[in-house]
Structures are given as structure tokens and as C-alpha cells.
Amino acid sequence: MHLQDYIINDIKPLHLSQNISELKLLFNQLTYSHIPIENEGVYLGCISETDAHCFNAEESIKDCKYALEGFFVRTTTNWLDVLETFAQNNCNIMPVLDTNAKYVGYYELKDIIGLFNETPFFSEPGGILIVEKGLQDYSFSEISQIVESNNAKILGAFISKMENDLVSVTIKIGNASLNDVMQTFRRYSYNIISGHEDDTYIKGLKERSQYLDKYLNM
Numbered sequence: 001m002h003l004q005d006y007i008i009n010d011i012k013p014l015h016l017s018q019n020i021s022e023l024k025l026l027f028n029q030l031t032y033s034h035i036p037i038e039n040e041g042v043y044l045g046c047i048s049e050t051d052a053h054c055f056n057a058e059e060s061i062k063d064c065k066y067a068l069e070g071f072f073v074r075t076t077t078n079w080l081d082v083l084e085t086f087a088q089n090n091c092n093i094m095p096v097l098d099t100n101a102k103y104v105g106y107y108e109l110k111d112i113i114g115l116f117n118e119t120p121f122f123s124e125p126g127g128i129l130i131v132e133k134g135l136q137d138y139s140f141s142e143i144s145q146i147v148e149s150n151n152a153k154i155l156g157a158f159i160s161k162m163e164n165d166l167v168s169v170t171i172k173i174g175n176a177s178l179n180d181v182m183q184t185f186r187r188y189s190y191n192i193i194s195g196h197e198d199d200t201y202i203k204g205l206k207e208r209s210q211y212l213d214k215y216l217n218m
Contacts, residue, residue: 009105121156
């Protein structure tokens with residue numbers, strides 16, 4: 001399924017000329033962290049619920065234009081970048097603009113997290129390995145070579161930590177003994193931070209994701 005299938009457009013942006021009282025009423029009816037604002041069909045940004053409750057209800061949104069947060073994604077933005085934009089802006093609603101900068105709807109955070117849960121990183125059986133090496137010394141091509149030299153497949157990998165010129169990479173591996181893969185990483189001077197033959201680690205990530213989803217729907 002394409003990411004665009006998750007675009008929701010049941011809530012239209014409020015106009016700059018509308019009152020703060022209308023904005024507050026909408027927040028009371030919804031569970032969103034932000035509400036999109038437009039002017040003459042042009043998306044301007046979002047106002048957060050926290051800010052909205054600090055404004056005088058009789059003012060117009062125009063009077064509080066300075067509080068607008070201009071975040072958005074495009075219809076062409078991939079889901080991982082969408083998820084990153086959610087995290088950067090501490091929100092649970094993400095306005096979506098087309099290639100002509102026209103507002104077409106929004107994504108909900110829980111839907112994007114749901115897509116993450118459906119990836120092989122979560123859904124396929126395998127072991128989780130966290131390795132560490134110097135920032136200038138590691139490479140994903142080398143990591144792939146090490147895993148595949150043990151007749152294993154990488155189901156997913158990402159940089160989970162960068163600190164003091166060291167990089168930690170979390171890898172999900174299928175079709176192999178994790179112990180054999182760990183020994184090969186050690187021969188290539190990688191430090192093994194953690195290895196889980198079963199899916200205890202990934203189960204914990206899933207539980208955290210489900211807890212976050214539950215929290216967002218409270």
C-alpha cells in the first residue's frame with residue numbers, strides 16, 4: 001500500500017481570520033497536538049494545542065500568527081522521513097502538501113508507526129545484534145558483507161547511537177546462527193554490544209511502539 005493511501009482530509013485547515021475560540025473548540029473535540037492554518041487556500045503552518053490555550057478566545061488567529069509552526073511533508077516524502085519529521089516537531093498530526101505546495105490532507109502518527117510495525121524488521125523472525133565501531137571505520141557495505149558471508153540475510157539495520165566518535169548499529173538478521181555472525185564481527189574489530197538469538201529485543205520495541213500508540217489515543 002502506498003503511503004498516500006494514509007492521507008486523511010476530514011479536517012480542513014482553519015482560516016487565518018477565524019477566532020481563537022473556534023480553534024480551542026476544535027482542540028476540545030480532537031486529540032491532535034496541532035491544527036493546520038491556511039489563508040486564501042495557502043497552507044501557513046500549524047498552531048499547537050499548548051499555544052492555543054494561552055491565547056484570548058476573542059482574538060483572531062491572525063493576531064497569533066507568530067505562533068505558527070511551519071512543518072509539513074510532501075506527497076512524495078517517504079515514510080521514514082515522515083516519521084522523522086513527526087519526531088522533530090513533537091506532533092501527532094502532519095500536514096501533507098503536493099508538489100505545487102497545495103494542502104491535500106494530513107497523516108496521523110499512529111498510522112505511520114503502524115507502517116513501521118509491518119516492516120520485516122518487526123514482522124519477520126530473526127535475531128537482533130547491536131555492534132559498535134569507530135565513526136570513521138565502520139561501513140554498511142562491510143556490515144552487509146559480514147552478515148552475508150555467514151549465509152544470513154539483513155532484515156533491517158539502522159544507526160542507533162553516535163557518541164564520542166563511536167557508532168552503534170542495530171541489525172536484524174535472519175537465516176543464520178547469530179553466534180557465528182557475532183564471531184565474524186569480532187574478527188573485523190567490531191565490539192558486540194548486545195546479541196539476542198530470540199526476538200526479546202524486537203518484542204520490547206514492539207511493546208514500546210504499542211504503548212506509544214495507546215498513549216496517543218488517550
